[in-house]
Amino acid sequence: MGVWQLLMVGLVMLLGLLGVLIPGVPGSWLMWAAVAWWALQDTSALAWWLLVGSTVLLLVTQGVVWHLPPRRLRGVGVTRRMVVYAGVGALLGFILVPVVGAVPGYVGGIYLSERLRLGGHGPAMTSTRTVMRAIGTSVLVELFACLVIAAAWLGVVFGA
Template identity: 75%
Template sequence: MDLPQLLLVGLVLLLGVVGVLVPGVPGTWLVWAGVLWWAMHERSAAAWTLLVASTALLLVVQVVKWLLPPRRLRGVGVTRRMAAYAGAGAVLGFVLVPVVGAVPGFVGGIYLCERERLGSHGEAWASVRAVMRAVGTSVLVELFACLLVVGAWAGTLMWA
């Protein structure tokens, strides 16, 4: 694989890692697609091994990501109403401030829901922090896996 294509694969991997942190961007799938692209052009034992290992890791992480938050979220008292407020806030934030506005909108939606339910500012913020910790765990698990795959890719490039 020539240098320009290698740089493009690296850019896709970087966008995937950043995409894990941005709501609505399929960061994990971008990382996997970058490794797939590289393995299809490289066609070496190391490339195929990395593709198989990263596929297995990222699939396991998807399962963990979907199992982990519901348990933690139920533990902190997340309701369907709160999820609706958070989703509406994320959409509104995304429209008002494209891309980066989704995160503050999401947090604002949770705060508004909890402020209505609990009545006080302090209790609402405590609830928002608990929810964000529960959601943050799944994001950190996914980010760690993507960084592990990108690190393995970079190590394979240097080693081969």
């Protein structure tokens, strides 16, 4: 697979990661489509194992998200700024403390956004809890699964 095709797969994965954060965009399915496209082009055993693993992980993730309480966007106060802070926090956490750092990074991003908006620790904590109850947990589960898939793909591409 050429460099341009790998860049395109990486771009679709990036869109999938962003899609998880944007309501209405099928981010996890974009991730799966990128891995499937890559695996169909790079027919190594490792590519196929990654496709199978990502398929299983995304199906399990969809089952977990389905069992979580439904997303309640109205009246929670989720802003674009909060979504950006949460996404950047999860990505930085995932990189700084591999894999498990995404969870505190995500919650920390929401807290930082609310701290800057509301000005104090108490209101920011209350708002962070409200957001995590309303939409945060289901978004976090999906984002975490997509980050794991992206990291595994990067490991296979640059490790081989």
